[in-house]
Amino acid sequence: MIEVKNIYKSFDGANVLKDISNRFEQGKTNLIIGRSGSGKTVLLKSILGLYDIDQGEIWYDNREFVKMHHKERKKLRREIGMVFQGGALFDSLSVEANIRFPLDMFTHQSPVEKKKRVEFCLEHVNIEKSAFKLFPSEISGGMQKRVAIARAIALNPKYLFCDEPNSGLDPETATIIDQLIQHLTREFEMTTIINTHDMNSVIEIGESVLFIAKGEVAWTGSNKEILETRNKKLNDFIFANKLYAQLREEKN
Amino acid sequence: MKFFFHVGQYFTLLKKVFGRPEKLRLYVRQLFHEIDTLGVNSVWIVIIISIFIGGIMTIQFAYSMSNPIYPTTLVGLGTRDTLILEFSSTMLALIMAGKIGSNITSEIGTMRVTEQIDSLEIMGVNSASYLILPKIVAVVFIFPFLFIISVFFGLLGGLVTGPIAGVISIPDYIEGIQWLFYPYYITFSLIKSVVFGFLVASVPAYFGYYVKGGSLEVGKASTTAVVNTNILILFFDLILTRLLLT
Numbered sequence: 001m002i003e004v005k006n007i008y009k010s011f012d013g014a015n016v017l018k019d020i021s022n023r024f025e026q027g028k029t030n031l032i033i034g035r036s037g038s039g040k041t042v043l044l045k046s047i048l049g050l051y052d053i054d055q056g057e058i059w060y061d062n063r064e065f066v067k068m069h070h071k072e073r074k075k076l077r078r079e080i081g082m083v084f085q086g087g088a089l090f091d092s093l094s095v096e097a098n099i100r101f102p103l104d105m106f107t108h109q110s111p112v113e114k115k116k117r118v119e120f121c122l123e124h125v126n127i128e129k130s131a132f133k134l135f136p137s138e139i140s141g142g143m144q145k146r147v148a149i150a151r152a153i154a155l156n157p158k159y160l161f162c163d164e165p166n167s168g169l170d171p172e173t174a175t176i177i178d179q180l181i182q183h184l185t186r187e188f189e190m191t192t193i194i195n196t197h198d199m200n201s202v203i204e205i206g207e208s209v210l211f212i213a214k215g216e217v218a219w220t221g222s223n224k225e226i227l228e229t230r231n232k233k234l235n236d237f238i239f240a241n242k243l244y245a246q247l248r249e250e251k252n
Numbered sequence: 253m254k255f256f257f258h259v260g261q262y263f264t265l266l267k268k269v270f271g272r273p274e275k276l277r278l279y280v281r282q283l284f285h286e287i288d289t290l291g292v293n294s295v296w297i298v299i300i301i302s303i304f305i306g307g308i309m310t311i312q313f314a315y316s317m318s319n320p321i322y323p324t325t326l327v328g329l330g331t332r333d334t335l336i337l338e339f340s341s342t343m344l345a346l347i348m349a350g351k352i353g354s355n356i357t358s359e360i361g362t363m364r365v366t367e368q369i370d371s372l373e374i375m376g377v378n379s380a381s382y383l384i385l386p387k388i389v390a391v392v393f394i395f396p397f398l399f400i401i402s403v404f405f406g407l408l409g410g411l412v413t414g415p416i417a418g419v420i421s422i423p424d425y426i427e428g429i430q431w432l433f434y435p436y437y438i439t440f441s442l443i444k445s446v447v448f449g450f451l452v453a454s455v456p457a458y459f460g461y462y463v464k465g466g467s468l469e470v471g472k473a474s475t476t477a478v479v480n481t482n483i484l485i486l487f488f489d490l491i492l493t494r495l496l497l498t
Contacts, residue, residue, distance in 0.1 A: 073376075074376040075376070076376075091362075
């Protein structure tokens with residue numbers, strides 16, 4: 001479980017995050033949604049420690065992240081997997097070597113054990129063996145995302161972060177990626193936080209949803225409640241897509 | 253103020269770069285890769301440039317010393333000393349700043365804008381150390397060798413070009429390159445090579461590591477890195493010459 005309490009973050013005097021509090025449950029896909037520029041990426045990067053927050057607390061289970069010593073943070077980071085928007089795979093390494101990288105860096109496993117783990121991770125994200133030796137530039141966007149997910153789970157993390165994991169993908173592949181993340185979250189009992197503005201993802205896997213507007217928490221709930229809400233800001237966000245407006249009308 | 257900001261940030265980065273490596277074995281592997289990419293791949297260009305410059309210098313020295321009061325051996329001596337003292341250390345470093353420096357900035361800069369560096373940081377890897385330290389060690393290690401190769405092929409260029417151009421005979425040239433030879437010049441230039449190697453790797457790495465934006469900014473950072481590295485090479489050339497040679 002990850003909990004954030006009263007987080008504030010500003011850049012050059014502009015408040016980007018204002019008094020954000022929320023609890024992200026273990027074994028669930030927790031979504032942070034909001035318009036572009038609402039502060040969701042800043043929140044995600046603040047939780048990860050890529051930005052230092054101005055005020056507030058970040059708890060990884062019973063460990064307070066903000067007050068942690070540099071060495072403790074490094075140790076905690078080995079329990080974190082991250083899937084970046086663009087995949088962020090290492091260009092100079094093959095698919096296989098990308099997954100092996102964290103294993104080489106942080107474990108004392110034998111080459112055979114590493115090979116098994118690499119195969120396990122890649123098979124879990126449905127990457128065929130023929131693609132193991134390919135380089136990131138030689139595979140499709142959807143495949144890159146799946147490899148990025150495989151790398152994120154290589155060290156068996158307790159916490160998984162995904163920054164717009166299905167952006168730039170066709171709807172079918174996007175759904176596959178969403179379902180894959182949800183499946184892995186349940187299988188490995190991870191605390192997963194996903195940053196998205198894709199309503200399909202919200203409906204598909206939004207077990208817990210945090211809606212941010214102008215750097216503030218505007219609504220929290222789940223995908224089951226989201227279409228019923230009377231929150232104006234959230235309604236403006238969701239029903240900007242006419243399909244969802246129609247869906248609600250039909251439901252009512 | 254911006255200058256002091258960059259100087260401060262550069263030394264902060266260096267402190268991070270020389271932090272304790274997570275796994276030495278991976279750094280060593282990376283070091284060999286960098287020696288190959290940055291060093292071995294530069295040998296051919298060094299040889300070609302040195303042969304031509306050695307040849308051109310020999311002809312120019314012969315032309316400017318065409319007065320019969322100068323002994324012809326001065327042509328060999330002039331070529332040798334210019335190669336050792338300035339060309340094979342300083343000029344070569346300026347050329348390598350363009351080749352290796354822009355390569356380092358664009359590689360690290362691209363990793364920054366595509367979030368690969370963030371990815372390393374989140375894994376708990378000291379990204380500055382992992383990406384930059386092997387490059388610095390590789391370039392500092394390879395530069396003295398490139399200097400020696402450059403001097404050798406520069407002298408060879410003069411030996412081939414001088415007689416072909418009819419400006420000096422082979423025995424006169426060989427006698428000239430051995431005349432009044434001070435081994436300290438080699439020591440002095442090797443020291444310069446090490447310092448310039450450090451600058452050629454660390455300054456472009458700094459500009460790549462802190463790049464913000466996209467591919468356009470990476471390109472701009474490469475240009476800025478090469479310009480600044482060149483200025484620093486010439487500045488340190490002046491300082492080292494004053495300290496070690498006069």
